[in-house]
Amino acid sequence: xxxxxxxxxxxxxxxxxxxxxxxxxxxxxxxxxxxxxxxxxxxxxxxxxxxxxxxxxxxxxxxxxxxxxxxxxxxxxxxxxxxxxxxxxxxxxxxxxxxxxxxxxxxxxxxxxxxxxxxxxxxxxxxxxxxxxxxxxxxxxxxxxxxxxxxxxxxxxxxxxxxxxxxxxxxxxxxxxxxxxxxxxxxxxxxxxxxxxxxxxxxxxxxxxxxxxxxxxxxxxxxxxxxxxxxxxxxxxxxxxxxxxxxxxxxxxxxxxxxxxxxxxxxxxxxxxxxxxxxxxxxxxxxxxxxxxxxxxxxxxxxxxxxxxxxxxxxxxxxx
Amino acid sequence: xxxxxxxxxxxxxxxxxxxxxxxxxxxxxxxxxxxxxxxxxxxxxxxxxxxxxxxxxxxxxxxxxxxxxxxxxxxxxxxxxxxxxxxxxxxxxxxxxxxxxxxxxxxxxxxxxxxxxxxxxxxxxxxxxxxxxxxxxxxxxxxxxxxxxxxxxxxxxxxxxxxxxxxxxxxxxxxxxxxxxxxxxxxxxxxxxxxxxxxxxxxxxxxxxxxxxxxxxxxxxxxxxxxxxxxxxxxxxxxxxxxxxxxxxxxxxxxxxxxxxxxxxxxxxxxxxxxxxxxxxxxxxxxx
Numbered sequence: 001x002x003x004x005x006x007x008x009x010x011x012x013x014x015x016x017x018x019x020x021x022x023x024x025x026x027x028x029x030x031x032x033x034x035x036x037x038x039x040x041x042x043x044x045x046x047x048x049x050x051x052x053x054x055x056x057x058x059x060x061x062x063x064x065x066x067x068x069x070x071x072x073x074x075x076x077x078x079x080x081x082x083x084x085x086x087x088x089x090x091x092x093x094x095x096x097x098x099x100x101x102x103x104x105x106x107x108x109x110x111x112x113x114x115x116x117x118x119x120x121x122x123x124x125x126x127x128x129x130x131x132x133x134x135x136x137x138x139x140x141x142x143x144x145x146x147x148x149x150x151x152x153x154x155x156x157x158x159x160x161x162x163x164x165x166x167x168x169x170x171x172x173x174x175x176x177x178x179x180x181x182x183x184x185x186x187x188x189x190x191x192x193x194x195x196x197x198x199x200x201x202x203x204x205x206x207x208x209x210x211x212x213x214x215x216x217x218x219x220x221x222x223x224x225x226x227x228x229x230x231x232x233x234x235x236x237x238x239x240x241x242x243x244x245x246x247x248x249x250x251x252x253x254x255x256x257x258x259x260x261x262x263x264x265x266x267x268x269x270x271x272x273x274x275x276x277x278x279x280x281x282x283x284x285x286x287x288x289x290x291x292x293x294x295x296x297x298x299x300x301x302x303x304x305x306x307x308x309x310x311x312x313x314x315x316x317x318x319x320x
Numbered sequence: 321x322x323x324x325x326x327x328x329x330x331x332x333x334x335x336x337x338x339x340x341x342x343x344x345x346x347x348x349x350x351x352x353x354x355x356x357x358x359x360x361x362x363x364x365x366x367x368x369x370x371x372x373x374x375x376x377x378x379x380x381x382x383x384x385x386x387x388x389x390x391x392x393x394x395x396x397x398x399x400x401x402x403x404x405x406x407x408x409x410x411x412x413x414x415x416x417x418x419x420x421x422x423x424x425x426x427x428x429x430x431x432x433x434x435x436x437x438x439x440x441x442x443x444x445x446x447x448x449x450x451x452x453x454x455x456x457x458x459x460x461x462x463x464x465x466x467x468x469x470x471x472x473x474x475x476x477x478x479x480x481x482x483x484x485x486x487x488x489x490x491x492x493x494x495x496x497x498x499x500x501x502x503x504x505x506x507x508x509x510x511x512x513x514x515x516x517x518x519x520x521x522x523x524x525x526x527x528x529x530x531x532x533x534x535x536x537x538x539x540x541x542x543x544x545x546x547x548x549x550x551x552x553x554x555x556x557x558x559x560x561x562x563x564x565x566x567x568x569x570x571x572x573x574x575x576x577x578x579x580x581x582x583x584x585x586x587x588x589x590x591x592x593x594x595x596x597x598x599x600x601x602x603x604x605x606x607x608x
Binding site: 123131205277278282 | 336341344345347348351352354355356358359361362365373374375377378419420422423425426427430432433434435438440441442443444445446447448449450451452453454455456457458459460475478479482483486510511512515536539540542543546547557558561562565572575576579582583586587590591594595598599601602
């Protein structure tokens, strides 16, 4: 007891720390599991990833154990060489451009088609629940299964899409083997499997808009377009900002569709940043350091995106 | 044609002209066909013999047979892969929810020093694409001798599951009224007691949704599973299926049959819980 008082008097800043501790210790204790897990499972690999990205580690000089023989690592520190290599390569600009195009086109189509369907479903009509279930189906199928389905549908020789085109008198298209059509194909597949989530989320948002607003606007003689523009869109903003962020992250990181549908091909035409970094590390001669550097570049892009998003949230009045 | 944003309610139905009704239904029917056709075609294809699959036939039904299914179940490791996927994802989901529940509660209720850093960390880490961590985690797991072992996959999945569950549960706890906490505090419960006895029982649906979402993301994961699992007795479904359509052979019959076997249970469960899933993913956005 006395010792406590003495200690408090001797170290004034520590007493502040102690007051904080007594007031907040349970909050800290509750967040501890996630903080610790994140530091160990994400923080440590991340630091190691940064380190690897500054070396010339590949499959050849990485330490490994073959049977009883332990072969030590022989890779060396090379500074920022990997980064300068990436940023000055034509590959980087090409991959980045396509990734941005892919993300923007997919999210724009997800949101506009999703919103259109949500508006249609948000009216009283017969068979509404049936339509809803049918339209949600693509989200219910695991993404890797969808990628395989589309790979079969779009197969150049015996895919049903080409078979139908031929039956209708057109020439078949080599969907997955032509750089342009491969891009169209991956976007089509991703739009197909991404629309249902947007539709459901936006439908929930539409149903949360008070009906009185529409009735009042109607009384004041607002046209349907004006009601859409001034009631529906602002009313949807909380939901739409969240789903646009989620959609952007999911699409930017969409590994299975690209990897399983075209394997990034033909000739790298559909390779986005994420699949490219993966391929560097796990195909051919495994270039661990180069891939780690690509990973860090991608991380930098994501931090920029998150910062922009947090600023937007703050403007809406979210506290942090 | 179809005016946007007509609100729900009987009064707008009375005024919809027959022409508009037809346009509305035609649009929805067309959209439903686009949405259902690939899955329907998959099911139909899986019932065709191999010789028919590899011709450009547009007949929906052609020599129907269950041969693809018997071959998948009897002559491939499909069931092993399915069991592997379920084991890995179950462990991931349970651990993810256990580790993140208290954090979700803390960031929902308390404003403490470090709060913003925790939120920031949760947001950033769940955005991490595989490309950032896969190389260092692979090397660490190789160092520990865990490549081709399930723990390596569970660890890799936890990196995204834990922050995601915490984030999702924060949204759910936000919808539980604070007055319940206050009542608990008045009755002399500690913050832990309040969480454990009052909030957690109320939040069971939220926990279930977070667990379910972790489960389906883990069991359909492709990148880590492809890189880490090297022996075909350890493959998960996503890796196993790509063996059917490798570079040298394409067993479309096996692929379609196993896809159906995966998609049907997945879709049934999914359709049952999808309402909660959407609420969970957008929670916090609608509370405003």
